Amino acid sequence: MTLTRRDFGKIGALSLAARFVPTLDAQASARKTGYAIIGLGRIAGHFMPGVQLTTNSSVTALVSGHPDKAARIAAQYGVPASSIYNYDNFDEIAHNPTVDAVYVALPNSMHAEYTIRAAKAGKHVLCEKPMCTSVADAERMIAACKAANVKLMIAYRCHYEPTNLRAVELIRSGAIGQVQAIESAFGFSIAPGEWRLDKKLAGGGPLYDVGIYCLNACRYLTSEEPENIAAFASVIDKDGRFKEVEENVGWTMRFPSGIVASCNTTYGSNLTGFFRVHGSKGWVQAQPAFNYDGLALAADLNGKMIDEPNPAKDPYQFAPQAEHFSHCIQNNLEPKTPGEEGLRDMRYIAEIYRSAGIAA
Ligand code: NDP
Numbered sequence: 001m002t003l004t005r006r007d008f009g010k011i012g013a014l015s016l017a018a019r020f021v022p023t024l025d026a027q028a029s030a031r032k033t034g035y036a037i038i039g040l041g042r043i044a045g046h047f048m049p050g051v052q053l054t055t056n057s058s059v060t061a062l063v064s065g066h067p068d069k070a071a072r073i074a075a076q077y078g079v080p081a082s083s084i085y086n087y088d089n090f091d092e093i094a095h096n097p098t099v100d101a102v103y104v105a106l107p108n109s110m111h112a113e114y115t116i117r118a119a120k121a122g123k124h125v126l127c128e129k130p131m132c133t134s135v136a137d138a139e140r141m142i143a144a145c146k147a148a149n150v151k152l153m154i155a156y157r158c159h160y161e162p163t164n165l166r167a168v169e170l171i172r173s174g175a176i177g178q179v180q181a182i183e184s185a186f187g188f189s190i191a192p193g194e195w196r197l198d199k200k201l202a203g204g205g206p207l208y209d210v211g212i213y214c215l216n217a218c219r220y221l222t223s224e225e226p227e228n229i230a231a232f233a234s235v236i237d238k239d240g241r242f243k244e245v246e247e248n249v250g251w252t253m254r255f256p257s258g259i260v261a262s263c264n265t266t267y268g269s270n271l272t273g274f275f276r277v278h279g280s281k282g283w284v285q286a287q288p289a290f291n292y293d294g295l296a297l298a299a300d301l302n303g304k305m306i307d308e309p310n311p312a313k314d315p316y317q318f319a320p321q322a323e324h325f326s327h328c329i330q331n332n333l334e335p336k337t338p339g340e341e342g343l344r345d346m347r348y349i350a351e352i353y354r355s356a357g358i359a360a
Helices: 005-020 044-052 067-077 090-095 108-120 135-147 162-172 206-222 318-331 339-356
Strands: 033-038 057-063 101-104 124-128 152-155 179-187 228-234 248-254 260-266 271-279 282-286 296-301 304-309
Touching (some): 033 044, 033 108, 033 318, 044 067, 044 318, 057 067, 057 318, 101 108, 101 318, 108 124, 108 135, 124 318, 135 152, 152 339, 162 271, 162 282, 162 296, 179 206, 206 248, 206 260, 206 271, 206 339, 228 339, 248 339
Parallel strands (some): 033 101, 101 124, 124 152
Antiparallel strands (some): 228 248, 271 282, 282 296
8 A cells, every 4th residue: 555645644643643632533433523614714724634634523514704715615625515604694504414513713702602603503612712702701602502512622732732742741750750830931923903913803912812822731731720820911012013902921820739830922022832841850841832833842851851853744733633522522521621621711811911900
C-alpha cells in the first residue's frame, strides 16, 4: 500500500491523539457525528480540515452571512445546498437530520445566542473559546443545553493537544517536584479594524482572545483553581486601536497549594505563547505552547534534560478535539471541557478585570 503525504499526516495526528486522549474511538463508528459550522472565518478554516482527519465526525452543514463563500466551502466538503443556512433561517436546522452538533466559530459575543438557539433546535454544541462575554451568558448557555438535554463543550484545543498533555503528565508524575511558580504569556500586534477591537463583539481585549490560553493553562497544569487574583491593565499605543478594549493585561494568581502564576497578554506585541513551570526539582516549558503547530517542550527533570519538538502539522490539534466531542455524543459521556470549564474562566476573567479596574 502506498501512503500519500496526506495519509501520513492523518495517521500521525490520530496516533498522537490516541496516545493522549483516552476516550478516542479505536474504530470508525457506524454513523459519523455531523457538524454544522457557524461562521466561516479563520478558525473554521482550521477546524473543518481537522474534522476530515477524524474517523467519527463530518461537516454536514454550513451557516454563513456570505452565500458565495458558503457555496464554495460546501463544494469542498460535499455539503448539499439544502444544508446551507444563514443567520436568519438558522433555526430551521432543527429539521436537518444530518446535523447532530454545531461548531460555533463566531465573534465572542455571538456565542451565547447561537449556542442557545442550537440547543433549542436540539443540537449538541461545540463552542469556541472564550465561551462568551459574561458570566451571566455562560450560565444561560449551560442552562439552555441542560434543558434541551444536549451536550456543551468549549473548544479548548490545548486539552487535547499532545505537547500540552505531556507537560501535564510530567508535572503530575512529580518529575519536577513540587510546582512553585508559573510564567505564561501570549499576544500579538493587532491590525486596526478587527472585530476583536470592538467591545460589543469581543467583550474585551487580548485577555478574552489569547490571554485566556495562559489562564486556562495555569489551571490544567496545576489541577488547581486560583483563590487570589491581582491584575493591571494599560494602553500604551495611542494610535486609535484601543478606544474600547485594553492593550495589555498582566495578572498574578495564587493557588491553594501556594503556587504563584504570573501571566501577561497583549495586543501590542507579537508575543509567542508559552508557559514555564518551575518546580522544586526542575522545570518544564512549552514554547510555543499554543500555536497551531511547531510546539516544543523542554524540561529539566531533576538534572535530566528533555527536548521534545512536536513535528505534527496543523490541523493535527483539531482532530482529537472533534473526535472527543463526537465520541461523547455517541456514547453519552461528559466532555473533558464542558460548559462549566468555560464558565470558570469567565469568572476569573471578570475577577481580573475587576482587579485591573476595567469596567465589564
Ligand atoms: P473571523 O473574523 O475570522 O471569523 C468569524 C466569522 O463569524 C466571520 O467570518 C463571519 O462568518 C462570522 N460573523 C458573523 N457575524 C459577524 C460579525 N458581526 N463580525 C465578524 N464576523 C462575523 O474570527 P476567528 O475565526 O478568528 O474567531 C472566531 C472565534 O473563534 C472567536 O471566538 C475566537 O476567539 C475563536 N478562535 C479560536 C481559536 C482557537 O485556536 N481555538 C483561534 C482563533 C479564533 P460568515 O462570513 O461565514 O458569516
